Amino acid sequence: MRRTKEDAAETARQILQAAESLFLEKGYEKVSLEEIAVAVGVTRGAIHWHFKNKQGLLLAIRDRGKEPYRKLAAELSNNTAVSVLTKINDIVSELFERLENDPRQRGLIRCMMRLDISLTESDGICGATFRRELHQTFIQIFSAVEEEVRLTAPWHAESAASVFSATIVGLLSDWALEHSTVRLSPDGQALVKMILSGLISETCCQKNSRPED
Amino acid sequence: MRRTKEDAAETARQILQAAESLFLEKGYEKVSLEEIAVAVGVTRGAIHWHFKNKQGLLLAIRDRGKEPYRKLAAELSNNTAVSVLTKINDIVSELFERLENDPRQRGLIRCMMRLDISLTESDGICGATFRRELHQTFIQIFSAVEEEVRLTAPWHAESAASVFSATIVGLLSDWALEHSTVRLSPDGQALVKMILSGLISETCCQKNSRPED
DNA sequence: AGCATCTTCCTTGGTTCGTCTCATGAATGA
DNA sequence: TCATTCATGAGACGAACCAAGGAAGATGCT
Known part of the structure; x- marks a missing residue:
C-alpha cells in the first residue's frame, strides 16, 4: 500500500x-x-x-494559514529607522491587500474564527487562539512604541494593543463572514490609519528631537 | 402531565x-x-x-438576547436635537457599560458569534446574522448623518457604517471570547469616540452655527 | 548484502454517542 | 365530544472515534 x-x-x-x-x-x-x-x-x-x-x-x-501573520509579526519586530506609526500602517495595509487578492484566505480566516470559539469554549485555558496571538504581537509592538514615542491621552501599551487588535480582528472577521460589505483594501486601511494616528502622538516620532543628544 | x-x-x-x-x-x-x-x-x-x-x-x-441592540437601534433612529456624533457615542457607551455589568451578556454574545459562523456557512443566504443586522442599523444611521453633517475625507455612509460596525463587533467578540484583555468600559468607549470623531467632521454639528438662523 | 524485527501507515469492523423522527397517549380547550 | 396541543419513549440513522490487524518501508545486526 x-x-x-x-x-x-x-x-x-x-x-x-x-x-x-x-x-x-x-x-x-x-x-x-x-x-x-x-x-x-x-x-x-x-x-x-x-x-x-x-x-x-x-x-x-x-497552522498552514498562519504565515501571513507570522510575517507581519516578524517584520514589525525588527526595528528600522522609519516612524513606528507609518511602519505599522504599511505592514497592515500590505497584509490587507494580500488578503483581498487571495480568495483562499477568506476560508482560512473563517476556520480561525470557528476554532477560536471552540477553543475558548472547550479548553478553559483557551491557549493559542488566533486573536490571542495577534493580541500578544501587538502588545509587544506597542510596548516598544511606548518607549520611543508617546501614546496619546489615556492610552497605554496594553489598552492600545487591545483595541487595535480587536479592530483588526473585527475587520477580518467581517470581511471573512459577510459577503461583500467590508472592503479591507481601501476602507480597512483607512480605518487603521485613523486609529493609529489617534493612538500615537506623531510629533514625538522625530528621532532628532530628543534632548539628551 | x-x-x-x-x-x-x-x-x-x-x-x-x-x-x-x-x-x-x-x-x-x-x-x-x-x-x-x-x-x-x-x-x-x-x-x-x-x-x-x-x-x-x-x-x-x-433572539432573547437581542433587546440591548434593538434598544440601541431604536434610540438612534428617533432624532433628537443633540449632535449626532455625541448621540451615537452616548448610546454605544451606555451599551458597553450595560454589557460590562451584566455577566450573562458575555455568554449571549458568544452564542451570537457561533451562530453567525454557522449561519453563514450553512445558509448560502446567511440571512439575519447578528453582524448583518448591526451593519444595517449603522447604514441607516450614517445615511441620516450624511444628510445633516459631512463625513470626512474619503468616507461615505456605507463604508463608514461598515468599518464602524466591524469595530463594534470586533470589540464585542474580543470581550466575549477572551477572558479579560479588552475592557469595553473605558477602552472600547474611547476607541469608539476616536473613530466617530475621525469619521464625522465635528464642526458641522453645531446647531447654532447654521446660517439660516 | 541479507535476514529478522520494528515501526510506520493504513484498513476493517465495531462501539458509542447524539440528533432527530415517529407512533402513541394524555390532558386541554373549544 | 373531539380535535389540538404537549409530551413520552423507543428506535433509526449518521458520524466521530477506537482497536486490532496487516502490509510494506525502515532499521539493526551479522
Whole structure:
C-alpha cells in the first residue's frame, strides 16, 4: 500500500487540502470525515492516524494559514529607522491587500474564527487562539512604541494593543463572514490609519528631537 | 402531565434557560440535548417539539438576547436635537457599560458569534446574522448623518457604517471570547469616540452655527 | 548484502454517542 | 365530544472515534 515516508506526508497533505476545500465549500459541520476520506481516496482511519480528530484537522489547516501573520509579526519586530506609526500602517495595509487578492484566505480566516470559539469554549485555558496571538504581537509592538514615542491621552501599551487588535480582528472577521460589505483594501486601511494616528502622538516620532543628544 | 397552555410556555422557557446556562458553562458542542432535558425534567422529545433542532435553541437564545441592540437601534433612529456624533457615542457607551455589568451578556454574545459562523456557512443566504443586522442599523444611521453633517475625507455612509460596525463587533467578540484583555468600559468607549470623531467632521454639528438662523 | 524485527501507515469492523423522527397517549380547550 | 396541543419513549440513522490487524518501508545486526 504505502510506498515511502514521503508518500505518507503526501497523503496527509492531500487530506488537509481536501478538508480545507470541503470546509470552505460546504461548511465545517456539514462535512463528514468519510467525505474527506473518499475525496482523497483513503478511509476514515487514515485521517485519524494523521490527525487527532476533526478539530485537529481544523487546527492543522489554521497552522498552514498562519504565515501571513507570522510575517507581519516578524517584520514589525525588527526595528528600522522609519516612524513606528507609518511602519505599522504599511505592514497592515500590505497584509490587507494580500488578503483581498487571495480568495483562499477568506476560508482560512473563517476556520480561525470557528476554532477560536471552540477553543475558548472547550479548553478553559483557551491557549493559542488566533486573536490571542495577534493580541500578544501587538502588545509587544506597542510596548516598544511606548518607549520611543508617546501614546496619546489615556492610552497605554496594553489598552492600545487591545483595541487595535480587536479592530483588526473585527475587520477580518467581517470581511471573512459577510459577503461583500467590508472592503479591507481601501476602507480597512483607512480605518487603521485613523486609529493609529489617534493612538500615537506623531510629533514625538522625530528621532532628532530628543534632548539628551 | 401538562396542565395548561401557560405550562407549556413555561417549560419552553425553562428549556431555553437551561440550554443557555449549560452552553455558557460547558460550551455548545459539549452539551447534549439529553443533558438539557434532564436539567429541566423532561425528555428530548419535548425539546424537539418546542424548537426545531439544536441550532433552533441557539437561535431562540439569541433572539432573547437581542433587546440591548434593538434598544440601541431604536434610540438612534428617533432624532433628537443633540449632535449626532455625541448621540451615537452616548448610546454605544451606555451599551458597553450595560454589557460590562451584566455577566450573562458575555455568554449571549458568544452564542451570537457561533451562530453567525454557522449561519453563514450553512445558509448560502446567511440571512439575519447578528453582524448583518448591526451593519444595517449603522447604514441607516450614517445615511441620516450624511444628510445633516459631512463625513470626512474619503468616507461615505456605507463604508463608514461598515468599518464602524466591524469595530463594534470586533470589540464585542474580543470581550466575549477572551477572558479579560479588552475592557469595553473605558477602552472600547474611547476607541469608539476616536473613530466617530475621525469619521464625522465635528464642526458641522453645531446647531447654532447654521446660517439660516 | 541479507535476514529478522520494528515501526510506520493504513484498513476493517465495531462501539458509542447524539440528533432527530415517529407512533402513541394524555390532558386541554373549544 | 373531539380535535389540538404537549409530551413520552423507543428506535433509526449518521458520524466521530477506537482497536486490532496487516502490509510494506525502515532499521539493526551479522
